Amino acid sequence: SSNLAVTLAYSGAKTLLIDCDLRRGHLHDKFGIDRDPGLAELLEHPEMDVQDVILVGDQELGNLSVISAGRPQENPGDLFLNERMDAILSACRQLYDFVILDTAPILAVDDTIGLLRRADDVVFVVKAGQTNFRQVKISLERLSVTKTKVWGFVMNYVKASGTDYYYYGRYKSYRYNDKSGAVDTGDGDSRKKTGRLSLKAK
Numbered sequence: 001s002s003n004l005a006v007t008l009a010y011s012g013a014k015t016l017l018i019d020c021d022l023r024r025g026h027l028h029d030k031f032g033i034d035r036d037p038g039l040a041e042l043l044e045h046p047e048m049d050v051q052d053v054i055l056v057g058d059q060e061l062g063n064l065s066v067i068s069a070g071r072p073q074e075n076p077g078d079l080f081l082n083e084r085m086d087a088i089l090s091a092c093r094q095l096y097d098f099v100i101l102d103t104a105p106i107l108a109v110d111d112t113i114g115l116l117r118r119a120d121d122v123v124f125v126v127k128a129g130q131t132n133f134r135q136v137k138i139s140l141e142r143l144s145v146t147k148t149k150v151w152g153f154v155m156n157y158v159k160a161s162g163t164d165y166y167y168y169g170r171y172k173s174y175r176y177n178d179k180s181g182a183v184d185t186g187d188g189d190s191r192k193k194t195g196r197l198s199l200k201a202k
Helices: 002-010 027-031 039-044 076-081 083-095 133-145
Strands: 015-019 064-067 098-102 121-127 150-156 196-201
Touching (some): 002 015, 015 027, 015 083, 039 083, 083 098, 121 133
Parallel strands (some): 015 064, 015 098, 098 196, 121 150, 121 196
16 A cells, blocks of 8 residues: 555655554554554544644655554444544545555454445455465455455565465464554556545455
8 A cells, every 4th residue: 555655646646545454553664654643543533633643754755645543442443433434534535636545454353344335446455475265255255245346456475486475374363452563555556536545455
């Protein structure tokens, strides 16, 4: 998701990247910004404005803005189901050409499901060497139940040679933790879509 956001920003599109992994999000580390206040605080405090938590990670990327995850949450799924999330995304649509939502792994927690209906496009990301076929199948079945259409697939961390290409592990325990552990996501779409949301489901 960070690579996609940077690419869009370089292309001239005004882009906002939101870390929606409120348990273990780590986009703030990648861009060298504060973790909080972020999305969690924005969801919890209606008096806060979107502009209060938008940060720019790299001055050379004037078109890129980032909203970090905020203080770690134990049950972020409840926050996503709140109407407050709709209001936040509506405000973001008005300010940016692209809004990218980086989410938690879909099989690890239920948080991501609450965001699906709010996105215009869903990109399913598979990590080479970790995600196996059965996990992909179950994930797609969960998306199907919610009537979510997957716009495309991305496989990242692919090595051209070596044993890692053939090795498939399991998801490790994914629980409330202050330490970062999310997987980067991205897709190759560079079309102009005013105010459209691209949600990264892993």
